[in-house]
Amino acid sequence: MTTAAAGKIKRDYSLVGESARRAVETGLASAEWYHTDIPRKVMKELMQRSDGPAIRDTIVWAAVQIISAAGAIYFWGTWWCVPFFLVYGVFYASASDSRWHECGHGTAFRTRWMNDIVYQIASFQLMRNPVAWRWSHARHHTDTIIVGRDAEIAVMRPPDLLKAALMFTGLLDLRYSLPALFRQAIFGLNAEEKNYIPEMEHAKAVVAARWHVAIYVATVAVAIAFGTWLPILLIGGPRIYGTWHMVLTGLLQHIGLADDVTDHRLNSRTVYMNPISRFIYWNMNYHVEHHMFPMVPYHALPRLHELMKHDLPEPNPSIWHAYREVFPVLLRQLRYEEFFLKRELPPTAKPYRDEFHRLDLLEAAE
C-alpha cells in the first residue's frame, strides 16, 4: 500500500456549505462510480432475497437480548448483572446498527413488512429517526465520503482523536441523537435535514421523533416512579455502554482513506473479522462490496467478495491489523489534512482511473 498527500483544499463538512457547492459544480455530487464487472446472471442470483437467513439471525438477536436482559434483571443489585448488561448492551446498541442498515436497504428479508418492523425497532434502539436516517443513508450511498454531501462521515479531517475515542463510549452519539429527536419532535427538522429529506417526508419524520421521545419519557417516568435505574439501563442506556462494537467495526468502513473520489476501492475498506463480530455486524465488514453493490443482501456478501476480490485492494486480515494501519494515518492527518491511505490494487485489478480522483476533477474544473 502507499500513502498519498494531495493539494490543500479547505474542507467544509456542512451540507449547505462551500464544499457542497463545489461538489455539485465539479460533478462529484451524484456522479457515476466505478463498478467491478460482474455478469448480469451472477449478479441477479446474488441479489435474490430470502427470508430464511434473516429470520434465523433475528431470532438469535432477539433471544440474546431477552435472555441477557432477564439475567440482568435477575441479578440486579449484584455484580453478576454486569456481564449480562455487557452482552445485552452490545446486542441492543451495536447489533441493531447492522439490522437498521440492512433493513433500511430492504435487503435483509424478502418480505417487506419484516424489513420494516426490524428497521423500526432497530431505529428506536439506536435513537435514530427512522425517516431522517433513511434519507441520510441514501445520500451516503449516492455521495460516499464526498465532503459537503455525505451526512455520515464519521471522522472528518483533520481528525479529532479525542472525539473518535469518545465515540466508543456512545456518549457523543447520545449527545447528538437524543437532543435531535427532541428537537425534531418539538420544533421539526433543521436546514441540513431539509437538504436531504424531501418535503413530503418532513411530517413523517416529526411523527417518528414524537413516538421515540414518548417512549423515552415513559421510561424515565417509570424509573422515577419505582426509584430504580433499571428501566433506563434497559431502554436507552445501552446506547452508552453497548455502542463500542458498532464503533469498533463501523469506524473502519472509511477512516483514513480517500475522500472526494468516485471509486469505492479508494474510500472504503474490507476487513476480515471473527464470526461473532460478523454476526453482530451482519457482514458489513465486506464494505467495498456493499457500497459497490448495495442490492446484494448481507448473507450473499461473502460470495460476492470471492467473485470480485481480484479487483479489490487486499482486505485487512483482522480488526487489529486495520487499526494498526489507520492510526499512523490519523496522526499524520493532524498535521497534513490532505494525507490519506491509498491502498494498492493487485495486478489482476482494473487500475484506479485518473478521472475518479478528486484532484483531477478539480484541476479539470479550474
Next chain:
Amino acid sequence: MAEWVEACAAEDIDEEDVVRFDHAGRTYAIYRSPDDEFFVTDGLCTHEKVHLADGLVMDDIIECPKHNGRFNYKTGEAKGAPVCVNLKTYPARVEDGRVMVELD
C-alpha cells in the same frame, strides 16, 4: 406523436427480469413478468437517475440498484422512500417474438 418501436426479441429477456433499451436519445427499461407479460417504463430511477435495468425484479416490483427504491413496473407507482415520484410507463406488446413499445 406516439409510434410503435421494435425494442428487442422477447427471448432476450428472462422471466422476472429487465433489460435496458435506448431509443432516440432516451433510455427505457423493458420487463418480463413472472407470468410472461411485458412492460415498459422510463429507464432511470426518479430518485437519482440510476439505470433500473441493473436492478432486481421481484414479482411486480423493480428495485433500483443504488438505493433500493421500489416501483411497481406495471403501473409505475413509487412504493416508498427513497423514491417519491412515479415512473412513466409505456404500452408494450409482442409481435412475432419481438417486443414492441409505443413511445411518445
